[in-house]
Structure formats: C-alpha cells, structure tokens
Amino acid sequence: MNSLAPGIDEVRARTSPFPQRHFLSVADLDPVQVGALLDLADDFVSLNRQMSKKHDLLKGRTLINLFFEASTRTQSSFELAGKRLGADVVNMSPRASSIVKGETLVDTAVTLNAMRPDILIIRHGASGAASLLSQKVDCSVVNAGDGQHEHPTQALLDALSMRRAFGRIGGLTVAICGDILHSRVARSNVALLTMLGAHVRLVGPPTLMPAGVERWGVEVHTDMKRGIAGADVVMMLRLQLERMQGALAPSTREYFRLWGLDREKFALTREGARVMHPGPMNRGVEIDSDLADDLSISLIQDQVEMGVAVRMAVLASMAARLDNH
Amino acid sequence: MTAARPLAFLGARLVDPETGYDGPGALVIANGKIAEVWRGDAAPELGADALRVEAAGAMLCPGLIDLRVKTGEPGAEPKETLKSAARAAAAGGVTSIVVQPDTDPVIDDPAVADFILRRARDIELVHVYPAGAATKGLDGHALAEIGLLREAGCVYVTNGDRPIVDSRVMRRLLSYAGGLGVLVAHRPSDPWLADGAVATEGEFSGRLGLASEPVAGEAIMLERDLALVALTGARLMVDQISAAAPLRGLERAKDAGLPVVATASINHLSFNELDIGDYRTFCKLVPPLRSETDRLALIEAVASGLVDIVVSAHAPAPPEDKRLPFEEAAPGAVGLETLLAAMLTLHQEGRVPLARLIETVTLAPARAIGLAAGRLAVGAPADLVLCDIDAPRLIDAAALISKSKNSAFDGRRLQGSVLMTLVEGRIVHDALGATR
Numbered sequence: 001m002n003s004l005a006p007g008i009d010e011v012r013a014r015t016s017p018f019p020q021r022h023f024l025s026v027a028d029l030d031p032v033q034v035g036a037l038l039d040l041a042d043d044f045v046s047l048n049r050q051m052s053k054k055h056d057l058l059k060g061r062t063l064i065n066l067f068f069e070a071s072t073r074t075q076s077s078f079e080l081a082g083k084r085l086g087a088d089v090v091n092m093s094p095r096a097s098s099i100v101k102g103e104t105l106v107d108t109a110v111t112l113n114a115m116r117p118d119i120l121i122i123r124h125g126a127s128g129a130a131s132l133l134s135q136k137v138d139c140s141v142v143n144a145g146d147g148q149h150e151h152p153t154q155a156l157l158d159a160l161s162m163r164r165a166f167g168r169i170g171g172l173t174v175a176i177c178g179d180i181l182h183s184r185v186a187r188s189n190v191a192l193l194t195m196l197g198a199h200v201r202l203v204g205p206p207t208l209m210p211a212g213v214e215r216w217g218v219e220v221h222t223d224m225k226r227g228i229a230g231a232d233v234v235m236m237l238r239l240q241l242e243r244m245q246g247a248l249a250p251s252t253r254e255y256f257r258l259w260g261l262d263r264e265k266f267a268l269t270r271e272g273a274r275v276m277h278p279g280p281m282n283r284g285v286e287i288d289s290d291l292a293d294d295l296s297i298s299l300i301q302d303q304v305e306m307g308v309a310v311r312m313a314v315l316a317s318m319a320a321r322l323d324n325h
Numbered sequence: 326m327t328a329a330r331p332l333a334f335l336g337a338r339l340v341d342p343e344t345g346y347d348g349p350g351a352l353v354i355a356n357g358k359i360a361e362v363w364r365g366d367a368a369p370e371l372g373a374d375a376l377r378v379e380a381a382g383a384m385l386c387p388g389l390i391d392l393r394v395k396t397g398e399p400g401a402e403p404k405e406t407l408k409s410a411a412r413a414a415a416a417g418g419v420t421s422i423v424v425q426p427d428t429d430p431v432i433d434d435p436a437v438a439d440f441i442l443r444r445a446r447d448i449e450l451v452h453v454y455p456a457g458a459a460t461k462g463l464d465g466h467a468l469a470e471i472g473l474l475r476e477a478g479c480v481y482v483t484n485g486d487r488p489i490v491d492s493r494v495m496r497r498l499l500s501y502a503g504g505l506g507v508l509v510a511h512r513p514s515d516p517w518l519a520d521g522a523v524a525t526e527g528e529f530s531g532r533l534g535l536a537s538e539p540v541a542g543e544a545i546m547l548e549r550d551l552a553l554v555a556l557t558g559a560r561l562m563v564d565q566i567s568a569a570a571p572l573r574g575l576e577r578a579k580d581a582g583l584p585v586v587a588t589a590s591i592n593h594l595s596f597n598e599l600d601i602g603d604y605r606t607f608c609k610l611v612p613p614l615r616s617e618t619d620r621l622a623l624i625e626a627v628a629s630g631l632v633d634i635v636v637s638a639h640a641p642a643p644p645e646d647k648r649l650p651f652e653e654a655a656p657g658a659v660g661l662e663t664l665l666a667a668m669l670t671l672h673q674e675g676r677v678p679l680a681r682l683i684e685t686v687t688l689a690p691a692r693a694i695g696l697a698a699g700r701l702a703v704g705a706p707a708d709l710v711l712c713d714i715d716a717p718r719l720i721d722a723a724a725l726i727s728k729s730k731n732s733a734f735d736g737r738r739l740q741g742s743v744l745m746t747l748v749e750g751r752i753v754h755d756a757l758g759a760t761r
Contacts, residue, residue: 106648126650127534128604136648147652148534184534211537212528 008055011043015057015313017321022134022141023314026152026191034196038160041306041313045164048084048309057316058087061118065091066108067144068124073279073304074144074154078121081311085319087118105129106136113137118322119315122146127184140318148182154278155188157310159196161302162233165274170197173270175221175228177203177259178237178286179248181210185278186237190216203227204237204259207248224259229268233299235276236261236287252285262288266297274299330376331355332750333369334711337380341701342387342684352385354707357749362701378757380711383744384679387687387699388420388451388708389665392481392510392588393564393636395657397728399440400429405641405728407441410661411450413726415753417662418710418743419637420451421690421698426458427485433458433469435477442478450753451746452708454694457482459498459509465489471502480694483510483564486611486656488546490516496553503559508694510588511550512564513571514612518542523652525598525613533604535651540568540619543612547571551578554585562693563587566632567612569622576631586693587631589623590638591660591667592733596620600733606647606654607722607733610638627685628677634693635685637664641729658733662725667734669714669741679714707750711757716742 006014016036020028029037047053063082067075075091082089094108103111105124112120119140122130127147134141145151163169174193180186180202193200200218202209213220221227228234241252249255256262261275275291276299283289292298332354339350339362346364353361353369361369371377391414397404407424414422424441426432432441438455445453457474459482461467471482482502489495489511502509522538524530530537547563551574554561566575566587578585592610597617600608608614615623626632640657647654660667668682691699698708722735746754 104645104649124650126652128652129650131603132648132650146534147650148536150534187532187534210531211526211539212531215528216532 006043006046008047011040011047012057014043015040015316015320018314018317021321023152023318024130024134024141024143025150026155026188026195028152031195034156034159034192037156037310037313037317038163040316041156041160041309042164044309044312045306048305053084054086055084056086058082058085058319061087061319062116063087063089063119063121063315064112064117065089066112066120066122067091067093068105069145071123071145073307074123077304077307078144078311080308081315084308085312085315087315105133109133109137113139119318140322142314142318145184147184148187149184150188151184152188153307153311153314154185155192156314157303157306158189158235158276158278159192160306160310161276161299164302164306165299166232169193171199172232173199173201173230174233174235175201175203175231176235176237177224177227177261179208179239179243180204180213180237181208182240182243183237189235190218194218201227201231205249224265225268228265231269232273233276234261234266234269234273238278238280239282239286241282241285256285260286260288261291263291266291276300276303278303330374331360331372332376332378333371334378334380334385335368336382337385337711338382339364339701340384340386340680340683342680342688343700343702345680347680352701354747354750357707357751359701359703359705359707362703378711378745384712384714386683386710386712387701388710388746388748389418389686390421390690390696390699391419391637391639391661391664391686392423392634392690392694393425393590394422394639394661395425395427395641397641398428398444399437403728404643407444407453408448409726409728410639411445411448411453413659413661414451415746415748416726416743418665418712418746419661420708420710420746420748421454421696422451422661423454423456423480423694425485426456426483427463431458431462432456432474432479433461433463435470435473438474438477438479451748454478454480456480456510459484459502460489460494463487465491466494468498468501471507472505475505475507481508481510481562486512488512488514488516492549492553495550496557499553499557499559499561503557508560508562510562510564512612513543513546513550513566515542515545518545523609523613524601525615527598527616529598529601533601538613540570540615543568544570544574547574551583551585554578554583558584560584565590565593565612565636565638567593567623568615568619572622572626572631579631586633588634588636589627589632590636591664592638592658593620594624594627594635594671595667596733601651604651606649606651607658607731607735609651609654609656610658610733611656624671624676628681630681633685633689635668637661641727642731643729647731658731659725659727659729660732662727663720663732663734663739665710665712665743666718666739666741669712670739673740707747709747710743711745713742713744715740718742
C-alpha cells in the first residue's frame, strides 16, 4: 500500500492555494474547490498512515489554536495537523487566562495578531465570532466552530468519510438527526452536502428545529423512523443533556425512545448504510453503544482520522495562498 | 444674544402639522416665540434690526421632539453626556429630548430628575425632559414615586427596555399613574419568548445560528397591556411597536376607543432583519429588526396614523460594548443626528406624505406629553428647524457628534440636511452661517 501512496513532493505539487484568505464558512468554497480539498486530504490520509508522518509544508509557519470553548477532539486534530506539516503550534485557552481579566475577544485577537502568527484557528461560543475576528487581524483565520453557526472543517471531514465509504457524495441520502437548532455541525453539513448533491433530511423534535428550516432545501422530519427510512447515512448529533430536562424535551428516556438510534430503527435504513457522529457521544441518549461500536456500520473512528487529514489539507492550502503574498 | 433681535425666515417651505399647511411662506420670531406666520408670497414688514434668513425654499417646520433618548448621564458618561446628546440633537434638528430612566442611578427619585433638569439648564441647548421610572430601580415590582417624579418634571413614566412581567403590577401602575394623569409607556415583549434572543425568529437568524424571538411575543404582551387599559381606563403609550401582528391588535384597540398612542423607532422603519448581515452589531436592537413585511406594515401604519409617533431610540454604545460577538454586544443605535434625514428619506421614497411624517416627530409627541411646541402657530415656542430636504448625505458614523458612533445608518445614503435649529428663538445649530 505504501508504494501506492503519493510522496510528499507530489502532494506539495497538488496543493492549490485556498480560495479565500479566511475559512469561516462552507459558503467560502465551491464544489470544485471542495473536491480538490478532499482529494488532497485523501493524500494526507495515506501519508498519515506511514511511519514518518512529519513534513515541511508549513515549515516556519506559526499556528495559534485559540479555543474559547473546551474541545479535545478538534483542538488536538488541528494541533496534530499543524505539527505534522512542520508548523509551530501554540494552544491558547483564554478562558483560563486573559478573558477573566475583562479583555475582549477582539483585544485578545489583536494581541495575538501582533505576534505575527500565520494562521489563527478559533473556536468560540458565540455565532459570528470567527467572522468578527477575521475583520480585525491580518493573518488567516480558520473557524473551528462559532456558536450555533458553522463548523466548516467538520463538514469537510464528514464529506471525506462519506466519500471514502461510498465512493461518492452526490445522490446519497443523509439523515442528520437530533438537536438541529443548536448545532453548527448540522448547519455546515447541510450547506456542504446540498452543495455536493446529496439528499439531506433533518430529523428531530420540533422544539429542536430552527425557524425557517423548511427553506433550507432539505426534507424535515419529526418522525425518526420515517426520517431515516432508506437513508445511506445516519448522522447523529450530540445532545446537551441540560436541554433534555423538560425545557426542550421531557426526558432523556423519552428522547432515546423517539429519536435515539438503536438497531431497530437502524434496520429501516438502506442496505449498507453507515452511522456517523461528530462526537463526543452520549451513549444511551442519542445513540446505542452497540451501534456506535460496530465497525461494520459506524464511521465514527474514521471521522476522527479524516479530521486530521482534512485539516492538513486546509492548512496546507492556506499556507500555499500565504506564499503568494 | 440673538434672542433679543427679531428673526425672520423668508422664502421658506412651511410645514405645519397642526394645520396641515405645506407651502411657501415666511415666519417671524420675537422673544423666543413665533410672532408672525405668513403664508404664500406675502412678506412681513421688518424693522431695520431684524435678522433675515433667506430660506430659498428650504423646509421650515417645528423642531423635532424625540420621546426616547438614552444618554449616559448620570452613570455612564463615556457613552454620552447630556451635553453631547444635546449637541447631537441640535445638529439633527431635534429641539426636545426625553431621556430614559435607566441611568445610574435610575430616575426613580425626584432628585435624579432634578439633577438632569439642572444640567440641561446649564447646557442651554435643547429642551431636556426626564422620563421617570415606572417601578423602583426598574425592578418591575414596586411602584416608583410617580407623583413626586411628575412634580420634579418627568413627562411620562416607563420601565425602559425591561417589560413589566407581573400583570398585577402593570394593572396597578396604569391605575395609579392614570389617576394622577401621568402617561405610562411600556414596551410590549413577552420576556420568556424573548429570553436570550438577539434577533427575530426566522430563516435568516436560523441560518446565522442566533438565538431568536418570535414576533408573537410582542403581540401577546401588547394584548395584555391593551386589556389592562380597557380595565383601568388609563392612557398608555406603546413603546416601539415593531411588527405587523401587534399592529392589528393596536388597530382594534384604537377602533374600540381605548386611550392608546404608539411609537415606532426610525430604525424599524428603515431596516429589516437582513441588515444584520455578517453579524453587524450596530443593527442589534431592542426590539430586534423584523422582516421586510413588518417594516412595510409599520411604514403604512405611520402614514395612516395608526402609529402616532416616531422616535430615534437613541442608544449610545461605545466600541467596547459593540465590538463583540453579536450575542454579547450591547443592543441599540444612536439616532439623534439621523432621525430627520431618515424620515425625509422615507418621504423621498414616496412612502409617507411630508406633513404627516413631520407630525409624527413634532405635534404628535408634543400632544402625548403635553408640550405647547410642535406647531407653527403665533405664540408657540420658537422651536424650529430649517432643513434642505433634498440634500444628499452619506452618513459617516465617525463624523457624528454623539460620543458613541454606533449608528445603524453608517455608510447609508440619506436625504435631508439640517441648516439651522432654534430653541425658543436661540440658534443652537447653524450650518448656514446666516447669523455670522
């Protein structure tokens, strides 16, 4: 297999500059650019499976991971992606430092910007935070999740996982299930999957659907069984447990009965269907462990692996663009 | 001082909301009052000492009366002082402002009202009237000293941006204030439906991932308030109605003869939910910007008189409160300097007749709070604005006089430039240089 894997020089040659200075939203990309990024990410998957994973595409570059919200998966994924490409990576969790001193998001960003990073990767609990930050700094900004708005690299890694499992994305029926209202993963996935020609269904209780969702160009279902019937992919979303205590749904057990994924409901999907989850999972609340751990069905571990590769592709493209300055 | 010499405006376009007159004329001021009003081509005979202003067809109308202005004084002077607000008002053709009680300390004590009135006298620019707090500390529970606040000069009472949730408190407020003849203003908003919301519920806020409130919350609270008006017989000023659904409730109440007046903010007449765009915090307002359908319904209601009064909803916020993620940013926009131009732009777009528009910012608010101003009548206070209604203006927030520059109109093209503003015959703003 290693003999088929591309060498780093080939990958370097195939890396085209990212179309925008910042990556804030799926809407920053068109289908051709998405295809190119996924192809590049495929190469990085192969490279990451070799013993020597370290390359020099980002040599001399500085990345700052600015995570205002706790995150293990995304932060370490970006960190590994940066380090494997040879960049210096600094992790900042401002919750623990300056923010408590009353410094604003913009102040923090401007301060970090003065240290001349090349790429700032930001996660923040407020929708639009990455966009705000991008207007105040002159480095590139990657949105690693802003409130309930977008999480574009998650959508890319989900697309890559699906493309590798099915060989295509166009024509797939993808059911995204659970708390759509509060989910940036759902918003980015709807944007990307509809752009790539997948048929998207949103499934969940009416109290967890955003207003105006019927105009997103998707099917909307409140009945889980109908919503996942015949689907190729069932993407479960994480549920905030505090939302399940009577505010938006009566209880976790009622939720699991109606919208949790178990074998019985999964049997309604198309033959060969796969399960996805952006993590971290609430086992027994939105998904049965039995399904989540069944590697013939679950793509959840693949998603994590693809996450590093997709982020390497994004960072390498952004660095290629920086070179042009 | 110029007040001593008679001042005459010649060749003006007089717009008088009281008589509905909109035509050529002249006007003479003496001793702080309007001394003569001449319609048509007739010209006054003037003494040699009279100061003449050739208006060259510019509009002369009563100075604007803005019933909803926030300053930062006392308590948050870096945002806006009474002086900076008064200067902004004068530059915008606003001759009377009513300041909101959510200062620090709150205007729930006659001493605070008295402080504001004394400061305004020292500044000597425009009329400043305090609105008193309806409840102590604006807590929504215990009635403030409404009688003493009235004696101290408060022109109405309100709970500001915080709706009074407890219907029993609202009933007692209306009943008590109504009995004293004090106008109550209340912003209709269901606090639970609006909890945490920063935008109007709809496709756009859903895509942006912003917490949102449905318009129904405004309609629900308005219906409660109107039922309590029917119960108590007290006068109510509906503060900043913003959408089509509550307008229908307002119309039913007015048809039934309830003593209700309603205001709308110029922002809700000029912008819709899409103006939030890429999380523009200058367009984060309370109530949030509504749909285009709501905006058009609101303009129609202003034209028909269903909505009586237009306010600037001037709410200064410094960069440290606005340069934040949308959900964390302070709501509100400054508006004193753009109110008239934004109104005139609605007129230029052919949406509302000029005399009616002027009425909503002059005579109608004057009547609501019992002022003698707002008219071009002999003996009325010479609170006037002379304005070139056709002059194009590109709004540059940085060039505003307000200490805070959070204008929702930043970068917008408006029509209408204030040439001169007079308060009791004193020239408080003079872009013509006519008196030099």
